[in-house]
Amino acid sequence: MPPVFRFAPSPNGYLHLGHALSALLNFEAARASGGRFLLRIEDIDGARSRADYEAAIYEDLAWLGIAWEQPVRRQSEHMSVYGEAVQRLQQAGLVYPAFESRADITRLVAERERQGPWPRDPDGAPLYPGAARTMDADARAALITSDAPYALRLDTAAAVARTGPLSWQEQGTGPAGETGTMVATPERWGDVIVARKETPTSYHLSVVIDDALQGVTHVIRGQDLFWSTSVHRLLQGLLDLPAPLYRHHPLVRDEHGRKLSKSTHATSLRALRAAGLTADDIRARIGLPRA
Known part of the structure; x- marks a missing residue:
């Protein structure tokens, strides 16, 4: 082929x-x-x-x-396909709804940082600081019934435990010259958003599904997406999708x-x-x- x-x-x-x-x-x-x-x-x-x-x-x-x-x-034109993938992740118990707004998250991060630096992802954004993953089931159901907006977040620790170690083949270079067999570190991103109430997907989810459905074998893109590949490899592992070869070029x-x-x-x-x-x-x- x-x-x-x-x-x-x-x-x-x-x-x-x-x-x-x-x-x-x-x-x-x-x-x-x-x-x-x-x-x-x-x-x-x-x-x-x-x-x-x-x-x-x-x-x-x-x-x-x-x-x-x-x-x-x-x-x-393919939102239903992404929605089916989200349902698979839900049925596996790997996603949860988080109801905080952007303003809520900013406030929570500020509260955490009063105690010391709060961890940030490779793009510099703070990791999700909320406690929605452990929210009482009745409280969660009440919020959903009330039609409150929410984002579906991936329980990254549980997801990594399910897939085990992951890697990818890098044919270009990362921001610091990384190349060859790269170990995926999705935990650096925290519990990423995979969908929202009003949109049944996210960039991370739709890109891996589309690459698989279109038979993409080689992904050439900028170094700003180098560490996002860790999240993509995790989702590929969870959804039984093939991993393309990756080449990240200088910006x-x-x-x-x-x-x-x-x-x-x-x-x-x-x-x-x-x-x-x-x-x-x-x-x-x-x-x-x-x-």
């Missing part, structure tokens, strides 16, 4: 140079290996996803000379050394094209040879 690569952007803003690097690396790896290249639209966030951003993704990729198989998988950074991000309004490919740059100019900016 030929190798399968994918590029999976979210339509919540315009693509920037970092996206161009990931897309081109995947497309060219597929072409060099005689493999397949898939485009997936990760639009589970209905509040932020927009049709015009999705249309711009297609336009920008075509301008870069990238072609992809049809049809494009759009996550919003494209701005003049201040910060990674490019939609949230920081990094200059878009659309704006660079309007300023007169060519697709070859983009390749040169991200360190790839001209076509």
